[in-house]
Amino acid sequence: MAQNTGREIRLRSLPGEELRAADFELVETPVRQPGTGQVLVRNTWMSVDPYMRVRMDPGVTFLPPYQVGQVLDGPATGRVVASGAAEVPVGAAVRHWLGWREFARLDASEVEVLDTSVAAEPDYLGPLGTTGLTAYVATTETAPVRPGDVVFVSASAGAVGSVAGQLAREFGAAKVIGSAGGPVKARKLRETFGFDAAIDHRSAPVAEQLDVAAPDGIDVYIDNVGGEQLEAAIDAMRAGGRIALVGAIGAHGGPENYFQMAAKEITMRGLLVGLHLDQFPEYLGKAANWLRDGTLRTETTVEHGIERAPQALLGVLSGANTGKMLVRLDD
Numbered sequence: 001m002a003q004n005t006g007r008e009i010r011l012r013s014l015p016g017e018e019l020r021a022a023d024f025e026l027v028e029t030p031v032r033q034p035g036t037g038q039v040l041v042r043n044t045w046m047s048v049d050p051y052m053r054v055r056m057d058p059g060v061t062f063l064p065p066y067q068v069g070q071v072l073d074g075p076a077t078g079r080v081v082a083s084g085a086a087e088v089p090v091g092a093a094v095r096h097w098l099g100w101r102e103f104a105r106l107d108a109s110e111v112e113v114l115d116t117s118v119a120a121e122p123d124y125l126g127p128l129g130t131t132g133l134t135a136y137v138a139t140t141e142t143a144p145v146r147p148g149d150v151v152f153v154s155a156s157a158g159a160v161g162s163v164a165g166q167l168a169r170e171f172g173a174a175k176v177i178g179s180a181g182g183p184v185k186a187r188k189l190r191e192t193f194g195f196d197a198a199i200d201h202r203s204a205p206v207a208e209q210l211d212v213a214a215p216d217g218i219d220v221y222i223d224n225v226g227g228e229q230l231e232a233a234i235d236a237m238r239a240g241g242r243i244a245l246v247g248a249i250g251a252h253g254g255p256e257n258y259f260q261m262a263a264k265e266i267t268m269r270g271l272l273v274g275l276h277l278d279q280f281p282e283y284l285g286k287a288a289n290w291l292r293d294g295t296l297r298t299e300t301t302v303e304h305g306i307e308r309a310p311q312a313l314l315g316v317l318s319g320a321n322t323g324k325m326l327v328r329l330d331d
Contacts, residue, residue: 003042004030006102007026007307008026008100008102012068013068014057019314021311032105034105037085037107037109038108039105041078044328045328046075046309047327049074049075050316051063052066062272071100074099075129076100077093078104081103084108088111122324126326127296127324128284130274134164136163138246139151139222142242142269143244146171146172146219147171148174149168149219149220150216151219153179154224154233155224155225156178156180157193159323160222160224162189165178165194165222166295169194173220178199183203186199192299207232210236214236222244223245225248226248231256241267246271300326301320302326304327309327
């Protein structure tokens with residue numbers, strides 16, 4: 001039986017200093033059948049990520065900003081329920097960019113057919129998605145990890161950080177240090193993700209804890225938060241160190257010890273994963289094997305139902321997730 005309506009999340013208002021649930025609205029909308037060369041996808045999983053908050057700010061330039069009154073978008077997977085394209089048959093599992101809705105009508109060229117014998121659908125939004133690719137590019141190109149390095153990763157219980165720390169180990173790091181919020185997450189860094197040391201940034205100043213964890217300094221910092229942790233990393237950085245700027249969700253102004261970067265000849269480079277999508281095939285071939293043999297261990301935090309998507313995003317921004325935050329839409 002054809003589905004006549006589906007629900008989607010729209011941006012009701014631009015957020016102020018803090019994003020609120022009231023900035024979103026849940027809307028029921030007609031489902032349109034696909035035309036020639038198109039497919040209709042019943043979304044099963046969708047991703048929420050910190051960059052989505054940035055797209056709500058006026059003047060954002062690196063991605064199209066979300067518009068008030070319009071449905072949001074983002075990575076999602078689903079099953080094709082109607083098809084006007086022979087190359088993407090009904091029943092195919094696909095990945096695409098029209099999340100935040102229960103049904104998506106797209107051109108066949110806008111979906112990627114997934115091999116679910118290699119990995120489950122949710123994995124294609126986490127370790128085999130752009131978050132995994134971000135960690136890979138950060139540790140191989142932006143701030144390449146070399147054998148014997150001491151590596152520090154902030155927000156390392158999150159989707160990018162948890163993978164980045166494990167990849168640093170795979171690439172020969174002598175010691176991997178992670179930061180997270182709270183003793184439960186800090187313990188998980190060591191026991192689940194295999195970090196050598198864990199910093200609970202809520203329990204004491206990060207600089208003090210990093211000095212204990214890496215008394216001889218660090219070589220690489222994968223920065224997912226900015227602020228205090230970036231300053232601490234610069235203080236701890238050895239000469240010739242490398243910093244990958246992945247995110248700055250906790251930043252309030254620039255680091256006060258900025259000149260140390262010149263004194264130590266530190267390299268700091270930004271990373272926008274959308275400019276590195278050509279590396280997806282290379283990364284997927286490696287990451288699928290790492291998942292299978294247990295080299296790469298992951299976790300997900302799941303909200304259920306499209307109506308919980310705003311809460312999921314708020315949770316990511318407040319650090320409520322361990323690993324990748326996903327919303328399951330087909331419950």
